[in-house]
Amino acid sequence: MPQSRPASLLAIYPHITNRDRLLLQLLDDHQVLTTDQIHRMLFHARRTCQIRLGELYGLGLLDRFRFARDGGGSHPWHWTLGHHGHRFQAAAHHRPEPTLRTSRQTAHRLSANPHLTHLLTANEFFVRLTAHARQHPETRLDRWWSESLTTQQFRTITADGHGLWSNTDTTVGFFLEADTGTEPLRSRVVTKLDRYARLTRRGGPRYPVLxxxxxxxxxxxxxxxxxxxxxxxxxxxxxxxxxxxxTVWLPAGATGRVRLIELPSDHGQPVADNPNYHDDGDFAC
Structure with missing residues (x-):
């Protein structure tokens, strides 16, 4: 059973660490992460991660759900913002105070989202880059944009995410297309690449599509x-x-694989369609 949840958000503040703030922001930006994903990004010991997540759940900052496995057992916990987590993020970003009903509806709709697997797959891509950067200090994930933010800023494309990946003094931008095998490649690829081509013709960045x-x-x-x-x-x-x-990326028309940092990347205009945008959505490891 969860611990009692204080009604006042201010009463929770002494319990919120800098790492907790980062986790709340990640869930605000990317909706849902599994226990394993959070562990690899933010914790060294899995047990420490599990205990802390339970404490944040008890404080009402996080909510969680999981599903039964075919043949028995359960899938891992999926973590999202709880009501107090939504309230904290709303206050941090000057958004309207959410109601308890709104917070619950958000969690329910996310848990029943037919595209949940696809969302977790796209998030997993960035989780792996983040985990890699923890082990390799010369690398950094300088930006992790969600599908919604990427679409908002570039408009004509519908990428599953956008990032900036750096190694020492080199930075590569990219657009992510995470495939779960449920869509026909021919119609999907042709449509999407036409949109990326239009973006570059408007002076937008010519980033590799991954x-x-x-x-x-x-x-x-x-x-x-x-x-x-x-x-x-x-x-x-x-x-x-x-x-x-x-060294896993095979460029179209090439015969050998290269590292992500070795892919060609032309940054063009920083944001193609919204010159008034202030870049506060980056994620730095």
């Missing part, structure tokens, strides 16, 4: 579709089994 695929078969099929098509948009592929910071 297709993160569920199987080697899907990857091979995609490269067959890309032959001789959309040469104006840099595309590279890798599978979910690989660490995205490593």
């Amino acid at each position: 297709f993160w695929l569920g199987s080697e078969h899907r990857e091979e099929h995609l490269h067959q579709l890309l032959r001789g098509e959309h040469d104006d948009v840099p595309v590279a592929t890798a599978t979910h089994t690989r660490q995205p910071a490593e």
Whole structure:
């Protein structure tokens, strides 16, 4: 059973650490993370992570849900903002105070979202980059934008995320297309790459489009579709089994794989469609 939850948000403040603030911001930006994902990004010991998440749940800062596994047992806990977490983030970003009903509806809709697996897959990509940077101080994930923020800023594209990845003094921008194997590649790829081409023609960034695929078969099929098509948009592929910071990316038309930091990247205008945007959505490791 959770601990009693104080009605006053101010009464919780002495219990909130800097790491807790970072976690609340991550969940505000990216909606849901599993215990394992949070552990790899923010904690050294898994047990410490589990205990802290339980404490934040008891304070009403986090909420959680999980599903039964076929054949018995349960899937891992999925964590999202609790009511006090929504209240804290609303205060931090000058948004209207959410009601308890609104917070509960948000959690319920997220848990029942048919695209939940896709959202977790896209988040996992950035989680792996973050975890890699923790072990390699010369690297940094300088930006992690969600699908909604990426769409808001670039408008004509519908990427699953956008990031800036740095290694020493080199920075590569990218757009992520996370594939769960549920959509036909041909129609999806053609439509999406046309939109990326229009973005670059308007003076926007010419970042590589990263297709993160569920199987080697899907990857091979995609490269067959890309032959001789959309040469104006840099595309590279890798599978979910690989660490995205490593030498795993196969550019379209190439025969060898390269590291993420080695992909071509032209930053163009910082934000193509919204010159008044102030970049406060970055995530730094």
